[in-house]
Amino acid sequence: MTRSERLLALLQLLRRHRHPVSGATLAGELGVSIRTLYRDIATLQAQGADIEGEPGVGYVLRPGFMLPPLMFSQGELEALVLGFRWVQKFADAPVTKAATDALAKISAVLPAELAAELENTALLVGPRRIVDGEIVDLAVIRAAIRRERKLRLSYCDASGARSERVVWPVALGYFEETRMLVAWCEWRQGYRHFRTERMAAIALLEERFPRRRAAMLKEWRETDAGPRRARQA
Template identity: 40%
Template sequence: MRRTTRLFEIIQLLRVARRPLTAETIATQLEVTKRTVYRDIASLQALSVPIHGEAGIGYVMRAGYDLPPLMLSIDEVEALVVALGLVERTGDRGLKAAAASIRAKVTTVLPVAARQPIQGRSLYVSNWGSSEPTAVDLAEVRRAIREERKLALFYGDAQGQETNRIIRPIAVVYYVEVVSIVGWCELRGDFRSFRADRIRACKPTEERFAGEGARLRDLWQARQE
């Protein structure tokens, strides 16, 4: 988690807390060390954020503190509402949770006059889309793409033939009805797309393809064009 994101999260936790939060509680929720929380709290206090702490009790924030309003036009807010609704159709559990978190955060920091599209339910996106895959964690796939880590797949194709594959994942494609993982397949020696709903098992390996991800994506995109 980036430091700026972490500072924002700490503010959000303290704003909604009904009782003092200890450094240990905050550290657990953000998956960081207590020392990191101490440093972040000190940084926020140096920026005049009204956080007060007492040893053995925890941290509290002065009532009424608010973040600066997020300056978005009404069209930008409506675009965000529709985009978040489309994310919820992807079948990606991690992205759906992130979309809900974004919606809550944006609602908190938007000026009251600009909250109608989010709070007033005036824009709708149908919930028909990809079902959540049962044998693969798409958050784990996205992490493997970022870390340039190979994936081991047990895959069944359209004819029902099952194979073990080692792939270098480079992209996730969210279609309306299905999610596909694109990667360089070491078995076939070429790019392949693997439907998430046909993956029987998936796990990251210890083997990396560091420095190759961008080049592979460029080659794959050139073929799409």
Template identity: 45%
Template sequence: MRRADRLFLIIHALRGRRTALPARGLAETLGVSLRTIYRDVADLQRSGVPIEGEAGVGYMLRKGADIPPLMFTADELEALVVGTRFVRAFGGERLGRAASAALLKINAVLPPELRERGRRTRIFAPELDDRIEASGVIDRLHAAIEARAVLRLEYRDKDDATTTREVEPLCLSFWGGTWTLGAWCRLRRDFRSFRPDRIAAFEATGEMFEDDAKRGLDAYLRKVGADPGAID
């Protein structure tokens, strides 16, 4: 379980309780050690979450505290609104729908002043029908990455020469106008970055590839000069 999810579940477990919840009960529910619960609760308290109690006694929210399921500052909310607009414009249809649905859920638990702050932001990402994101290509490539499906590409280079490649797709990157598909190319036996707008056609071969340390995502990121540990 991700730490962010665990912190959210701790707050959720404490909401509405009239008696203290023992740390041991939290640890058993979340499948972590008591030390982890103590550390997580201390971090939440330092972040301003009004949790009262102590180790060996239990924890509860301070009487009268109203903790919504999600807590954002005005700047954090504006970042989410702008991020949603960019995902809708550039992330493909599936993620675009999901981003819109997520923002609706977030707005449902926000006080009116924060909802209004989000509406007032002046950073936009217009959705246009003539971009590659509207063609379904990004969605199909994304699905192949998630499924670890080997793809057969008909790929045009900068001189318009076409080659057939079998690739193991690893990631999609957006460079502010251009997408690239990071992949292991079986023809070149090396990593390559393919531009989706130069893929004339592609299909799944029916073969699935295994995660491999030598030609997987982390190795690709190191090859292109990125730190795998810094990628969120």
């Protein structure tokens, strides 16, 4: 392992730990001496990495430090391109544009040989089979999820029956044939799954839902309402 590869590996190790981790643990995982580990940490700090700690106490990497794009491996670039291409094909327009812009930013700062790999990767995404017909703005749903705000939803079920709901949005799933909102439904008093093409109207409410979304997402995953047992509204 070269020194640059070792510094990158050290950053990745620190990123996996939210709390201080001892120098001995880091050195052991990297397969280097504790003296080498201390030198590597000093090098990263000099390059701008916000690493806090000291020998005998432990080290932690504070959020906000960005890895230089040139440090992506070929496999990492292929994974990024495949993910971006999937988003470009299956997501709604604002997210698609964001993915295109992000990929362009990465490509612009890569060394020439890696930029060429980015352009010529052979990993492709299959055809989109989603049934169009959405009339609501998914950006409103994403805003409600981020801000933990309630949504008023006018919804038609599979039989065409229309209902008015107030829901607590938890997640938005993108699939080949549909997009689906996971939410706690006040009317049903449980988690339900709403296909976006069946939404007739949505409105972002000022009222926040009374629980943290992260806790609700964990609960949804662990209960009978979870991903493999999805119940539609």
